[in-house]
Amino acid sequence: xxxxxxxxxxxxxxxxxxxxxxxxxxxxxxxxxxxxxxxxxxxxxxxxxxxxxxxxxxxxxxxxxxxxxxxxxxxxxxxxxxxxxxxxxxxxxxxxxxxxxxxxxxxxxxxxxxxxxxxxxxxxxxxxxxxxxxxxxxxxxxxxxxxxxxxxxxxxxxxxxxxxxxxxxxxxxxxxxxxxxxxxxxxxxxxxxxxxxxxxxxxxxxxxxxxxxxxxxxxxxxxxxxxxxxxxxxxxxxxxxxxxxxxxxx
Amino acid sequence: xxxxxxxxxxxxxxxxxxxxxxxxxxxxxxxxxxxxxxxxxxxxxxxxxxxxxxxxxxxxxxxxxxxxxxxxxxxxxxxxxxxxxxxxxxxxxxxxxxxxxxxxxxxxxxxxxxxxxxxxxxxxxxxxxxxxxxxxxxxxxxxxxxxxxxxxxxxxxxxxxxxxxxxxxxxxxxxxxxxxxxxxxxxxxxxxxxxxxxxxxxxxxxxxxxxxxxxxxxxxxxxxxxxxxxxxxxxxxxxxxxxxxxxxxx
DNA sequence: CGTAAAAGGTGATGGGCATCACAGCGTGGT
DNA sequence: ACCACGCTGTGATGCCCATCACCTTTTACG
Numbered sequence: 001x002x003x004x005x006x007x008x009x010x011x012x013x014x015x016x017x018x019x020x021x022x023x024x025x026x027x028x029x030x031x032x033x034x035x036x037x038x039x040x041x042x043x044x045x046x047x048x049x050x051x052x053x054x055x056x057x058x059x060x061x062x063x064x065x066x067x068x069x070x071x072x073x074x075x076x077x078x079x080x081x082x083x084x085x086x087x088x089x090x091x092x093x094x095x096x097x098x099x100x101x102x103x104x105x106x107x108x109x110x111x112x113x114x115x116x117x118x119x120x121x122x123x124x125x126x127x128x129x130x131x132x133x134x135x136x137x138x139x140x141x142x143x144x145x146x147x148x149x150x151x152x153x154x155x156x157x158x159x160x161x162x163x164x165x166x167x168x169x170x171x172x173x174x175x176x177x178x179x180x181x182x183x184x185x186x187x188x189x190x191x192x193x194x195x196x197x198x199x200x201x202x203x204x205x206x207x208x209x210x211x212x213x214x215x216x217x218x219x220x221x222x223x224x225x226x227x228x229x230x231x232x233x234x235x236x237x238x239x240x241x242x243x244x245x246x247x248x249x250x
Numbered sequence: 251x252x253x254x255x256x257x258x259x260x261x262x263x264x265x266x267x268x269x270x271x272x273x274x275x276x277x278x279x280x281x282x283x284x285x286x287x288x289x290x291x292x293x294x295x296x297x298x299x300x301x302x303x304x305x306x307x308x309x310x311x312x313x314x315x316x317x318x319x320x321x322x323x324x325x326x327x328x329x330x331x332x333x334x335x336x337x338x339x340x341x342x343x344x345x346x347x348x349x350x351x352x353x354x355x356x357x358x359x360x361x362x363x364x365x366x367x368x369x370x371x372x373x374x375x376x377x378x379x380x381x382x383x384x385x386x387x388x389x390x391x392x393x394x395x396x397x398x399x400x401x402x403x404x405x406x407x408x409x410x411x412x413x414x415x416x417x418x419x420x421x422x423x424x425x426x427x428x429x430x431x432x433x434x435x436x437x438x439x440x441x442x443x444x445x446x447x448x449x450x451x452x453x454x455x456x457x458x459x460x461x462x463x464x465x466x467x468x469x470x471x472x473x474x475x476x477x478x479x480x481x482x483x484x485x486x487x488x489x490x491x492x493x494x495x496x497x498x499x500x
Numbered sequence: 501c502g503t504a505a506a507a508g509g510t511g512a513t514g515g516g517c518a519t520c521a522c523a524g525c526g527t528g529g530t
Numbered sequence: 531a532c533c534a535c536g537c538t539g540t541g542a543t544g545c546c547c548a549t550c551a552c553c554t555t556t557t558a559c560g
Contacts, residue, residue: 085415093418095411110397111404116411143393146400147360153403154361160410161345161366165335167417168343168462171548173517203537212418214518219539421518423547453507464548469509 025049026128029077044142051134056126063119063127064105070115072131074104079125083117084209094210096159097122103152109135110149167212171250176211177221178249181231185242200238275299276378279327294392301384306376313369313377314355320365322381324354329375333367334459344460346409347372353402359385360399417462421500426461427471428499431481435492450488 026049027042040048052075057063063074066085078100086092095117098104108115109132121127130138139146162183170176181198189196204218211218225231230248232239276299277292290298302325307313313324316335328350336342345367348354358365359382371377380388389396412433420426431448439446454468461468475481480498482489 085411085419087415087419089421091419093415095414107404107407110400111408113404113408116408139397140393143390143396146393146396147389150360150396150400150403153400153407154357154363157357157403157407157410158361158363158366160407160414161335164345164410164414164417165337165343167414168459169335169337169341171339204539205537209418215538216519216540217517219537220517223539454509455507465508466510466549467547469507470547473509 026052040144040148044145047142048130048138051138052128052130054126054128057121057124059121059123059125061121061125063121064115066115066118068115070105070108070112070132072129073106073109073135074119075128075130076100076102076104077126077128079121079123079127081119081121081125082206083119085117092118092209093212094206095163096156103149106149107153107156110153163210173211173213173217174221174224175249176213177207177218178225178230178245180207180211181238181240182242182245182249185240189242195232195239195241197237197239199236200233201236276302290392290394290398294395297392298380298388301388302378302380304376304378307371307374309371309373309375311371311375313371314365316365316368318365320355320358320362320382322379323356323359323385324369325378325380326350326352326354327376327378329371329373329377331369331371331375332456333369335367342368342459343462344456345413346406353399356399357403357406360403413460423461423463423467424471424474425499426463427457427468428475428480428495430457430461431488431490432492432495432499435490439492445482445489445491447487447489449486450483451486 027045054077057079063081064071076098080100081098081104082094083096083098083104084092084094098119104119105115139149166176166179170179184198185196188198191197204222205215207213208215208218222231225245225248226233228248230241230245277295304327307329313331314321326348330350331348331354332344333346333348333354334342334344348369354369355365389399416426416429420429434448435446438448441447454472455465457463458465458468472481475495475498476483478498480491480495
C-alpha cells in the first residue's frame, strides 16, 4: 500500500514492477492528448514536470483517505482508480471511477477542505504527485491552468449529477443496472457484429456500490439479463445489445 | 416567467415588484462578503459590474432548461433557486438549492456543454446575468477569477457527492429525511432554548424529490417525527433536537 | 370573501429488494 | 496438490415504501 518506487523524474525505462510501462516525462505522456492537461503549452508542461514526483502502485493501493488534510494532487498517468465515500456502518459508495489522465484530489485541494472521499487504485497504476504548496504556486503563476482545472471540475460535477439522477430517479434497481451498463457502453463501448463490448473486471459487490444495491441483487439481475440474452460475458468482456437493454431500463 | 424589469445597471432605488430590495451595483452588494466573488479586487468587481445585466423574477421563473445551450452565467443576487434534472417519465430530482450569492449555470458554461439541469427560482429573486462571450473574456483577462470559479465548482461537487452518499448509503428513507434535516440545521440552523431552528418553506413533494422518496412517505415520516417530538413546526420555521434526530437517522 | 387549486394527511395493498443462509467455483499461495 | 479465501449463484423470508384512493386543510387570487 506504499509506493514501490522512489519519485523519479529523469530515469529512463526502469523496471516495471506491475507490468506497467513507465512514463518518465509528462511532456511526452500519451495521455496528454486525451486529458484536460492537453492544451497546455510546452513550457507549462515542462514546469509541471519539474514539480511532480512519480510513483508506481499495485492494485488496491490507497492514495488518500476520506477526512485527511489534502497533501497534494494526484495525476493518474496509467491504470484506474476509484473514489469511495463511507458511512459509519462500514458500507461505502463508489463516487467516481477515474481513468488514465484524470486528476484525483483536485476539488479538495482547490477548496482547501479535507478529502471528501477515499482514493484507491483498482489496477496497478502509475501516479504522479504534485505537493499542495507547489501546485498552488503553479496555479497562481499559470492562469491557463486554472481554467483547465475548472473544466475538469465541471466534468466531475456533471458525472456526479448523473449518478445522483440515476440513484434517485430510476424506478427500480433493474433499471439502474441497465442504465449503468448503457453508460459504460456509450463511454468505452466498441461495437462489432457480436454487439457492443465493454471491459468488465468489476465484482458484483462493487457494481452494487455504484448503484446502491446489494451484491445478491446485482448477481440476480445480471443472471436475468443473461437469460434474456440482453448481455453475454466472455472472459473480461461484456457484450450487450444496447437497444434491447434500453427497453429493460424502462 | 419572464424578467419583469429591463436590465438596469445605474438606476437607483427603483420600484421593487416582489418586495425585493434592488441592488444596483455589484461593488456594493452585501452578498459579496459571503460568496466566492468576495475576495476579488475592486477593479475586477467594477469590470464585472460593467458586463452584467440585472433582472427581477417572480418565484417559479425558469432561468434555463436542461439541454439548452448555455447562454451565460446567472448570479443569484437575492432569493433562492433550485436546480432539477428530469427523467423522461416526467419525474424530477432536485440536484441543488442555490442561495443568494451563488452562481448558476457555471459548470455548463465552463465545460461548454448543454445545461445538465433546469434552473428555477423558488422565491422572488434578483438575478444578474453575464452573457457567455463576455464572461469568457472576463475569465481570460482575470486569472484570479478562474480560481474563484474553481472554488465554487469544488463546493458544488462536494455537495453533489454528499447527496449521492445520502441517496445510496442511507439504510432507509426515514434515515435520509433525518439526515437532510440535520444537514439543514448545520448549514442554516440557529439554536435557542427551543432547539435548533431552520427556515422551512418546502413542500413535502419537493423534499421527496431531494431524497428520492414519494410525497406520501415524506408526509408520514414528518408526522412520525412530530409525534416522537423530534421536530416541531411553527409557521415557516422548523425546530428540531439534533441529538435525538441523529439517533433516528441510524 | 369565496372559490379553485395546491398541499397535506392517512389507510390498504402489493411488489421489490435487503438480508440471511449456504452451496459451487475459481484462483492464488506455500 | 492442497487448502483457504474471495467471488458468484440461488432459495426463503419479511419489511419497507411506492402506489392508489380519498379526504381535509391551507393557500392563492380575483
